[in-house]
Amino acid sequence: MKHSLRVCWLYHDIMDLYGDKGNMMVLKKRCEDRDIDFVLDTCGIGEKKNLCDYNLIFLGGGDDKTQFSLIPDLLSRKENIKQAMDENTFVLLICGGYQLFGQYYTASDNQKIDGLKFYDYYTDTGADRTRCVGNIIIEANLDGIKTQIVGFENHGGQTKNVSKPLGKVLSGYGNTFDSGYEGFYDGKILGTYLHGPLLPKNPVVADFVITKALQKDDPEFKFEDLKPLENSFDEAARDVLFKRLNVEKTR
Ligand SMILES: NC(=O)CC[C@H](N)C(=O)O
Numbered sequence: 001m002k003h004s005l006r007v008c009w010l011y012h013d014i015m016d017l018y019g020d021k022g023n024m025m026v027l028k029k030r031c032e033d034r035d036i037d038f039v040l041d042t043c044g045i046g047e048k049k050n051l052c053d054y055n056l057i058f059l060g061g062g063d064d065k066t067q068f069s070l071i072p073d074l075l076s077r078k079e080n081i082k083q084a085m086d087e088n089t090f091v092l093l094i095c096g097g098y099q100l101f102g103q104y105y106t107a108s109d110n111q112k113i114d115g116l117k118f119y120d121y122y123t124d125t126g127a128d129r130t131r132c133v134g135n136i137i138i139e140a141n142l143d144g145i146k147t148q149i150v151g152f153e154n155h156g157g158q159t160k161n162v163s164k165p166l167g168k169v170l171s172g173y174g175n176t177f178d179s180g181y182e183g184f185y186d187g188k189i190l191g192t193y194l195h196g197p198l199l200p201k202n203p204v205v206a207d208f209v210i211t212k213a214l215q216k217d218d219p220e221f222k223f224e225d226l227k228p229l230e231n232s233f234d235e236a237a238r239d240v241l242f243k244r245l246n247v248e249k250t251r
Contacts, residue, residue, distance in 0.1 A: 003214050003221070004037035008054040010097075011062070011070050012042040018152055020060030020094050022197035026206050027056075034227045036210070045073040051084040055216035056209065059097030061195060064107035064156075067096050071113045074100060078116055085118075088219075090212040091189040094198060098184065098191030099123040099157050108156045121184060123157040126177070131156045136172025136194060137247045138182045145223060147204040148251050150241045151194025159184075159193075166192055171245040201238060203231045204251075 009024060024040055031038040043049045051057055062070075085091060091101075099105045099115065103122035106112045108129045115122070126132070133154045140149050149167060158176040165175065166183030174182030174193065183192035190209065192198065199206040211223045242249040 001218060002035075002037065003218065004039065005031050005056060005210060005213050006039045006054045007041065007056045007058055007213075008049060008051055009040060009042045010057060010059045010074075011044060011066075012060075013044055014066045014070065015060040015062040015097060017061040017063070017095065018154065018195035019197040020195060023058065023060075023092070023094070023199040023206075026197075026199040027210065030203075030206055030210060030229060033229055036214070045070055051077065051080050051089060052087050054084070054089055056213035057081070057084065057089055057091045059091075059093050059100070061095030061097060061155075063096075064109070064111075067100065067105060068107070068111070068113055071100070074116065075114065081116065082118070085188050088216040090209065090216070092209055093189060093191040094195060095153070095155055095157075095193050098193065099159060101189060101191060102159065105157060118189075119163075119184065119186075121159055121162045123159045126156045126158055129156065130177070132158075132173035132177060132193070134172055135241055135245055136174065136182065137170045137241065137245055138167035138172075138174065138194075139170055140167030140183075140185070142185070142205070142208045143187070143223075145204060145208060146251060147202070148242075148247075148249065149192075149194060149198075149202050149205055150238055151192070151196035151198055151201060153193040153195070155193055166190065170247050200234065201241075203229070203234045
């Protein structure tokens with residue numbers, strides 16, 4: 001069976017912080033190297049798109065003002081996003097995008113916006129406008145695949161009441177200054193504060209996202225079914241961060 005990865009990048013023109021676009025470039029390359037068709041579609045404010053047509057939805061990070069500007073459009077797509085998720089479209093969310101799938105987001109000026117409310121987590125602002133900034137390494141278990149994920153975080157938002165964190169923080173902050181946990185993963189969405197961009201620095205996560213997306217069309221598809229690729233440049237970049245943060249690289 002010829003597989004295809006059809007991505008819809010929501011608000012591609014305004015939600016793209018710290019190289020989030022690199023995530024799309026990596027998916028394209030890792031698919032092409034395996035003869036998997038790759039289609040990248042984008043969806044801006046006001047554009048008509050049926051998100052059920054895709055097997056992956058991607059939403060990157062953004063500053064507070066940008067998050068506020070898109071929220072009416074995002075909320076107008078709530079039913080369609082829910083339907084896509086029910087039909088096994090996988091969702092990858094970075095930082096500002098991750099926040100907007102929860103109950104609400106309170107920005108640094110204390111203005112509050114409703115999120116999509118798909119999950120119980122919510123995001124308050126850091127006290128006295130403090131922000132979690134810096135490189136971060138977490139330890140995650142992605143449906144049995146144990147991996148260490150590296151990235152860069154820069155958020156004022158403090159995300160609380162996270163029932164299923166993506167991983168345990170080994171160095172850096174994560175969902176809040178002191179929760180010790182980072183992100184959210186429940187099999188349907190993977191939300192994380194990690195820019196970096198995320199996927200170029202974490203080939204295992206990139207392949208995991210590809211696997212989850214392909215499972216919409218082929219539920220039997222497994223991570224191990226992906227042809228292994230050569231990751232020496234990615235690993236060299238990871239080595240630098242592990243060394244700099246003084247964390248033992250075990251995977
Ligand atoms: N990097 C981001 O996406 C920032 C998200 C949000 N504006 C915050 O500061 O918490």
